[in-house]
Amino acid sequence: MKTLDAVLDRIDKDIDQSVERLFALLRIASVSTDPAFKDQCRIAAEHVAADLKSIGFEATVRPTAGHPVVVGKSNGVAGPRVLFYGHYDVQPVDPLNLWKTPPFEPRIETLPDGRKIIVARGACDDKGQAMTFIEACRAFKAVTGKLPLPITMMIEGEEECGSKNLFGFVRDNAAEFKLDLALVCDTAMWDQKTPAVTTSLRGLVYEDVKITCADRDLHSGVFGGAAQNPLRLLSQILGEMWDDKGRVTIPGFYQGVKDLPADIKADLKGLDLTAEKFLGPIGLKKPAGEQDRMLIEQITTRPTAEINGIIGGYTGEGAKTVIPGEASAKVSFRLVGEQNPENIRDAFRTFVRTRVPADCKVEFGNFGLAPPIQLSFDNPALTKARTVLGEEWGHKAVAVGAGGSIPIVADFKNVLGMDSLLVGFALDDDRVHSPNEKFDLKCYHKGIRSWARILDALSAS
Amino acid sequence: MKTLDAVLDRIDKDIDQSVERLFALLRIASVSTDPAFKDQCRIAAEHVAADLKSIGFEATVRPTAGHPVVVGKSNGVAGPRVLFYGHYDVQPVDPLNLWKTPPFEPRIETLPDGRKIIVARGACDDKGQAMTFIEACRAFKAVTGKLPLPITMMIEGEEECGSKNLFGFVRDNAAEFKLDLALVCDTAMWDQKTPAVTTSLRGLVYEDVKITCADRDLHSGVFGGAAQNPLRLLSQILGEMWDDKGRVTIPGFYQGVKDLPADIKADLKGLDLTAEKFLGPIGLKKPAGEQDRMLIEQITTRPTAEINGIIGGYTGEGAKTVIPGEASAKVSFRLVGEQNPENIRDAFRTFVRTRVPADCKVEFGNFGLAPPIQLSFDNPALTKARTVLGEEWGHKAVAVGAGGSIPIVADFKNVLGMDSLLVGFALDDDRVHSPNEKFDLKCYHKGIRSWARILDALSAS
Secondary structure: OOHHHHHHHHHHHOHHHHHHHHHHHHOOOOEOOOHHHHHHHHHHHHHHHHHHHHOOOEEEEEOOOOOOEEEEEEOOOOOOOEEEEEEOOEOOOOOHHHOOOOOOOOEEEEOOOOOEEEEOOOOOOOHHHHHHHHHHHHHHHHHHOOOOOOEEEEEEOOHHHOOOOHHHHHHHOHHHHOOOEEEEOOOEOOOOOOOEEEEEEOEEEEEEEEEEOOOOOEEHHHHOOOOOOHHHHHHHHHHOOEOOOOOEOOOOOOOOOOOOOHHHHHHHHHOOOOHHHHHHHHOOOOOOOOOOOOHHHHHHOOOEEEEEEEEEEOOOOOOOOEEOOEEEEEEEEEEOOOOOHHHHHHHHHHHHHOOOOOOOEEEEEEEEEEOOEEOOOOOHHHHHHHHHHHHHHOOOOEEEEEOOOOHHHHHHHHOOOOOEEEEOOEOOOOOOOOOOOEEEHHHHHHHHHHHHHHHHHHHOO | OOHHHHHHHHHHHOHHHHHHHHHHHHOOOOEOOOHHHHHHHHHHHHHHHHHHHHOOOEEEEEOOOOOOEEEEEEOOOOOOOEEEEEEOOEOOOOOHHHOOOOOOOOEEEEOOOOOEEEEOOOOOOOHHHHHHHHHHHHHHHHHHOOOOOOEEEEEEOOHHHOOOOHHHHHHHOHHHHOOOEEEEOOOEOOOOOOOEEEEEEOEEEEEEEEEEOOOOOEEHHHHOOOOOOHHHHHHHHHHOOEOOOOOEOOOOOOOOOOOOOHHHHHHHHHOOOOHHHHHHHHOOOOOOOOOOOOHHHHHHOOOEEEEEEEEEEOOOOOOOOEEOOEEEEEEEEEEOOOOOHHHHHHHHHHHHHOOOOOOOEEEEEEEEEEOOEEOOOOOHHHHHHHHHHHHHHOOOOEEEEEOOOOHHHHHHHHOOOOOEEEEOOEOOOOOOOOOOOEEEHHHHHHHHHHHHHHHHHHHOO
16 A cells, blocks of 8 residues: 555544544634634644644744744655645634524534535634644654654744734744745635635735815815815726726836736636626626636736725715815735736825825825735646645646735745745635634545645655 | 984994894804704794894794794885895804803904904804894884884794705795795805805705625625726716816706806906915815816806715725725715706716616715705896995995805795895804804994895885
8 A cells, every 4th residue: 555545544534533633723712813812822822732742743832922823843854845834813703693603612514415514713714724734744644653744834823813923933033934835725726626726826005095185174165166175086096097998007007917828827717717606696797807808817817906995075874065175095906926016006106196286185004015926837846736636636726816815925935935835625605704614524624635645746756 | 314324323322232132142052953952942033033023023933843933024114025034043062172162151352453253153153144134123113113124034943954844834834925035144245344245056966876886895805806896986987077177077067057247257356366365274275176267156156066975995994905895975066057956966877877887786865956046147136235235334245156055045036936135244254163153243233234224225116
């Protein structure tokens, strides 16, 4: 029996215990944003560290200004050195009354279509996903007495509140974490049958813009027609950010944006993501992005501009004939390829400034400057992972882009010079961040098997 | 001695008592919007009715669904029948801590420039202004034993909350109030030296527009680029309401808008209202209206479009990468000449609807549909009033337009078929609706004298 087959067999036989171990972690209410749960976060970190020790890691709970980071190291074997990243913290549970059972009392439920699901806060994001990797390690250890590669674990406790202390932690300890490849398990499958490797993450520029005209609110009966209105300026300026083909009009915006390789584009086309399938469930029909791009490109591999909020003037019931003195908007950009966040921020600010009259004032605030991440399509680890994922799931694994950002992955690249292989087993209906979060038992089980295959494939290099 | 001279002489000799009588009215806290002051409103109404009775009016306190209307009638003499309109209610006083002395304890203060002012809530708006007319009547009664014309008084108690019950009251009692001319004292002088007759009031269309795209709020990382964003639609649609010359682009918007007669336009030009004078105090420099119009036209005789409020998406501190499901705006239009409110509302709605994609939804609410008011420039009462105001103030009286609306005046025209002569003595620095509201003692005194002259002139016809 080959080692891998023995490991997979062990995983199958041990699945009930694997679920029990996940349940034990899910019972810890490690909500990171709420100070009331600070102790629970520490307990979760210690729980994870103890578990890692039990399978041969030298594990420590490392302090930060916020919640601690669990670091585990297992060396002493040959092969590429990998850094696994995951997080033990979870989202808040409100609104609590929408949960069918208490969020920190995990249970198995059988859906009408026969799927068995694990229900709890964190079942998927990210306790369940992180445990797929840990359980794969456990199976290797049980079968072979060691891990297949030199592995460093980094399980943090602040992902759900922006990983704000992790950036400094990684920078301060760059020598420890500068390895050959990062592995991340916090993304999704394409669908229930189709595994996916996320090869790009869009970057983010998030700006707050405030326009001030008069130094006070004005009565529109007195000043209407003569006083500049900041809501009119905001509407006009922000409304000009797109042309009638859905392209962003900010000069230089598309610099660094490249077309996909033909084969990857063909794969994406083959996924046949229709507007009906993607937009139908949210009540829409027509994609609003660049008209000459496929929907799947619009949401993953093309850059976007969005207005996330506007406020100004009177917004209560009924009428108030006011011309406000100021108005504000939140505007964000998703970046791809080699778009530079600082350049995009500057181009946006110039775009706005040149449209604000000299007697009015504009101020900006920045709440995000994350560069996009792109894994080279010919990265050998990517090729191996796609191959073995296809073997496990019986369906070709697709290389997809993710519309959102995982900021620490950008630091792995920019600070540590390390690519990340993002493989995850979440499904669209997992209700991540919402009440009744779940993780398919099949995704958990085959997720563990998938990581075993990937570790085996990587160790063969 | 001519009757008028005797009346003016009597006004001068009685001015201290006139101020005392105004103070008595100012001491009643008749705040109409706050139910806590309901009794005070009734007391104010009864106070006014008693005062009218004391000078020969047959006066009654007439109930409405809200605060009562004081109606006084004095007939039995020849001449044009006039309806005088004013209001005994006042604005709330908050923020109370900004008042130098209690708002309902009237006092006389001497300003550094020597002007004596009456300080109290309602000193100007509208108790002080309404009393100028009542005191003129009182002087006539004292000198001649009767009033110079058949006069009907209508002093309402809900002007500061939209006159909402007065419209029905006027309609229901049209026969009583359908007279020859309405006189209104609730407007302003041009400046401290220059009396003014307000010959036009801009109408108002006030719309609330809500655009709904997706049936929920979306994560911009997942849906950004594909899901239509209602803030983008609102910005684009509302931003298109003006061209680069400041003209409103809604088709048909300017239908019914005429140029002013050359002599009136020359008078307005002579007032030399500069941007520095008008916009400087609020921190602005450049008029934002139609570029080919004088500033004074932009604020009084030209129609406008304003965005009074926008809200949608995330508007708190920091960042939230949301694409909101819905966004709302308040948009209002000031109308002039023969612009029709219903047509403007419909044109606006069509303008918006044709720009909203088929898979999104738009809903409208209306909070105002007041037609503009325009007194004919050759109305004989206007000519007489301008002449005698010039005699009283030693300065030619100007015919100006008011930027705002007095909705009941539209009903006097449209329901009762009656023109209104709007003469008022407020000044720009009266702090109407604000803490430390005041009325110049000189404006009160010469206001009483002005009405005496106008009544005398009208009775001579």
